[in-house]
Amino acid sequence: MPSSTAVNAGYWYWNGELQPENIDSNLFTHLFAAFADVQTNTSTGTHDLIFPTDYEDKFQSFAETVKINNPDVRALLSIGGDTDPSVFTEIASKQTTRQAFIATCIEVATRFNYDGLSLHWQYPNTTDDRNNLDALLTEWRTAVKEEAPELLLTAAVYYSPQYYPTDAIKNSLDWINVMAYDLYTPTSDSSPNFTRPPAPLHSPTSSELITVDGDIRDWIDAGVPANLLVLGLPFFGRSWVLQNADEHEISSAANGASTDDPIPYSQILDFIQENNAVEVNNPSYVTHYCYAGTTWIGYDGKYSIFDKSRYAMEKGLLGYFAWHVGNDDTAGTLSNQASRAWNDI
Incomplete structure (x- = not known):
């Protein structure tokens, strides 16, 4: 039951510097507040939605705030994300708790x-979890129809469909946000031992490389129609330590991560400026990377974000979403690029 309205979405994540009142809501059709945590009430056995401490007012006023400059934007509450996945396993396991x-x-x-709800369960990775998620989504759609038919119902999903009940997705959700990023994530003490872009759209040199296009094809092959898919655009990068500073292409030898944390796009720009780093836009992979000394960062920049948004449109997807808008630079470069590409500006 795909939405008939294109989705040009962005997530606002509370643990960042950007506040809801400073989002340029005119660049988006939908904005997600992330995340409402789910906590088990041990005295009652129920599960409560909890807004992050000191940010309760931001979540409570989010829908009103983002509509001040764009009354047409739809505000959705994203549930989970930071929640222990065992809590969702517990919730979904019984009809009463569901x-x-x-x-x-x-x-x-x-x-x-709020105009809608979005489930962010990372990840239902057992057969029981998948079966119980099927029941949860089916019952959720029934309840929304009966109690609040105007609410949108969505979910953020892993880039692979193997964890999900595709029939329930098709029948119960307005769309799914495919987290098509972190396909490759270095750590400080383990492989991969080669530089990898975290979200390459294509792989011109190796059919074994995981790609965004391959992930989208997998979802469609699993039976989820293209117009139910919303493509995730990462507004961050990942960093590797090169084994040799003179070898700095994609797939160059590396010794894990220079930092285990994702690097916001705004901080990547700072790194480039402060270190006189070399910037590379690789249109074959549809990714950017930069390097200075032995530090190598793969990321999506203004060209790859434009191309990925255009790809989503040409592929017949419902739209795109940004994770997350607070990682953009102060000019909103990536948000603007995605909007221009989709709207053919």
Whole structure:
């Protein structure tokens, strides 16, 4: 049951410098507030939605805030993300806990004037989890139809469809946000031992390289129509330590990560400027990278973001989403590029 309206979306993540009132909502059709945590109430056995401490007012007023400059933007509450996945396993395992959780989510969304809800369960990785997620989504859609038919119902999903009940997705959700990034993530003490772009659209040299296009094809081959898919655009990069500073191409030898954390696009620009780093736009992979000394960072920049947004449109996808808008530079370069590409500006 895909939405008939294109999705040009962005996530606002509370643990960042950008505040909801400073988002340029005119660049988006949908904005997600991330995340409402899910906590088990040990005294009642129920599961409560909890907004991050000191940010309760931001979540409560999010829908109203982002609509000040764009009354047409739709505000959705993203649930989970930072939540221990075992909590979702517990919720989904029984009809009573599923129904209580669904009722709580609808009540919170209605109370704070959200236009929709999005489940962010990372990840339902057992057969029981997948079967119970099927039941959760089916019952959630039924409840929304009966109690709040105006609410959108979505989910953020891993880049591979293997973890998900595709029939329930098709029948119960307005769309899914495919997290087509972190396909390659270095760590400080392990492989990969070669530089990799974290979200290459294509792989011109190796059919074994995981790619965004391959992931989208997998979802479509699994039976989820293209117009139910929203493509994730990473506004961050990942860094490797080169074994040899003179060998700095994609797939150059590396010794893990220079930092285990994702690097916001704005900080990558700072790194380039402060270190006189070399910037490379690789249109074959549709990715950017930069390097200075032995530090190598793979990321999406203004050209790859434009091309990926255009790819989503030409592939017949419902749209794209940015994770997350607070990682952009102060000019909103990546958000603007994605919007221009989709809207053919």
